[in-house]
Amino acid sequence: MSSPFAVVGRQFLGHTPSWYKLLILLFLVANPLLQWSLGPAIAAWAIVAEFIFALAMALKCYPLQPGGLLVIEALVMGLATPEALYEELLHNFPVILLLMFMVAGIYFMKDLLLFLFSRLLLGVHSKPLLALLFCLTSALLSAFLDALTVTAVIMAVALGFYGVYHRAASAGGNEHDLEQDVDERHRADLEEFRAFLRSLLMHAVVGTALGGVCTLVGEPQNLLIGHEAGWDFAQFFLEVAPVSLPVLAAGLITCVLLERLGWFGYGAHLPPSVRQVLAAQAEENSARRGASQRWALWVQGAAALLLIVALALHLAEVGLIGLMVIVLITAFTGITDEHRLGKAFQEALPFTALLVVFFAIVAMIQQQGLFAPIIDSVLAMPLDRQPGMLFLANGILSAISDNVFVATIYITEVKRVFAAGGMSREHFDVLTVAINTGTNLPSVATPNGQAALLFLLTSAVAPLVRLSYGRMVWMALPYTVIMTTLGWWAVGHWL
Numbered sequence: 001m002s003s004p005f006a007v008v009g010r011q012f013l014g015h016t017p018s019w020y021k022l023l024i025l026l027f028l029v030a031n032p033l034l035q036w037s038l039g040p041a042i043a044a045w046a047i048v049a050e051f052i053f054a055l056a057m058a059l060k061c062y063p064l065q066p067g068g069l070l071v072i073e074a075l076v077m078g079l080a081t082p083e084a085l086y087e088e089l090l091h092n093f094p095v096i097l098l099l100m101f102m103v104a105g106i107y108f109m110k111d112l113l114l115f116l117f118s119r120l121l122l123g124v125h126s127k128p129l130l131a132l133l134f135c136l137t138s139a140l141l142s143a144f145l146d147a148l149t150v151t152a153v154i155m156a157v158a159l160g161f162y163g164v165y166h167r168a169a170s171a172g173g174n175e176h177d178l179e180q181d182v183d184e185r186h187r188a189d190l191e192e193f194r195a196f197l198r199s200l201l202m203h204a205v206v207g208t209a210l211g212g213v214c215t216l217v218g219e220p221q222n223l224l225i226g227h228e229a230g231w232d233f234a235q236f237f238l239e240v241a242p243v244s245l246p247v248l249a250a251g252l253i254t255c256v257l258l259e260r261l262g263w264f265g266y267g268a269h270l271p272p273s274v275r276q277v278l279a280a281q282a283e284e285n286s287a288r289r290g291a292s293q294r295w296a297l298w299v300q301g302a303a304a305l306l307l308i309v310a311l312a313l314h315l316a317e318v319g320l321i322g323l324m325v326i327v328l329i330t331a332f333t334g335i336t337d338e339h340r341l342g343k344a345f346q347e348a349l350p351f352t353a354l355l356v357v358f359f360a361i362v363a364m365i366q367q368q369g370l371f372a373p374i375i376d377s378v379l380a381m382p383l384d385r386q387p388g389m390l391f392l393a394n395g396i397l398s399a400i401s402d403n404v405f406v407a408t409i410y411i412t413e414v415k416r417v418f419a420a421g422g423m424s425r426e427h428f429d430v431l432t433v434a435i436n437t438g439t440n441l442p443s444v445a446t447p448n449g450q451a452a453l454l455f456l457l458t459s460a461v462a463p464l465v466r467l468s469y470g471r472m473v474w475m476a477l478p479y480t481v482i483m484t485t486l487g488w489w490a491v492g493h494w495l
Contacts, residue, residue: 080364097319103348105325112300139211147208195268213440221407388492394438
């Protein structure tokens, strides 16, 4: 009989990716050796590099496990203290509240959002106009709601419509198997339909980034940055507007041009035969919608309006407003079962746990002073060059890593210099906008930097519409170039 250690060893060696084993080896051996031979600062830099590598490999393994092990090691090695981590968590508690309750609150608005996007897809026949509406609607919703939930709704719409047509076009077989072959007569229409859905999904996901950069609740790092700057909802919007609004306009123009020109995989139309099948199914669903479903849509719409007003007037912390939305929608729609409530929190809590790991790494960085020389070198430049350099530094790192982590590091260091009297309040505000836009806009380049893109890539709909990592990067490229270039120019010239 094998010993328990042998069983665990076989499980670890046989079921974990090679890069993960390498990271564990570094965790066990290299970092303590670096601390012993070269000092704690070098060991801390090694842990930061390994953590960024873990974030870049998020498609292979969720970063919570390797990142959590690195945090435990940092605490054991004395590179950070539990007290410093706890203080960091207390300082950023509004962001944790946002992820805990706002994401769950928007979960109960999914029916309303599904209804909205379904009506758009079937009601608009012009593809450039439809793409523009998908991008603009996603941007507006993401400015007030959670971008991941908006993305989840759009994916649900795409998956639902794909399933309806695929089953109608399938030549027998299991009607629930969306990967089965279709009748040859329908294959060309199915391929065109896949390209059509791919383009709409990409426009919508980029739209979440275009709108997410604009407001305090658009992305998790926005609330963190706004909290450090002391901005409420209205002030955050006004401070970021000189950069975010021109980029939003440019992004929407790019959306229309891509559909008109048919470049980078865009331009596919909805085949008439597919539209006919989807319209028939939509009419059937509408006829089956009862009084309770219609009442739920009205309740969700009223809650959405109340949410926007509460955010605009900053009536309470964002997370508490999300909790209010949960209570109101569930109370007036009869959702009182604990298990139905629990499903709403499943999407947010894994990332909430990962965010705690982010803050632990930031606590280590602060205690070891790792980024102080980098920030000091940037602040030694002429004042007019500093915003542009911070935008690029954030953008490059956000494209390969997680933008929340990058934003946390840079805003913490800039706030440290400001608190020490190293810059004026006006210049601090400018650098804060540079950090916010730098982590939001260039991060659309890859799924590693933008959570919504990663969410789409790892979803059930991505393989069905043939949306691979490489194709996603290619289709995001024109948006990346336009948004990064204009954002960098606006940060350097208009702030």
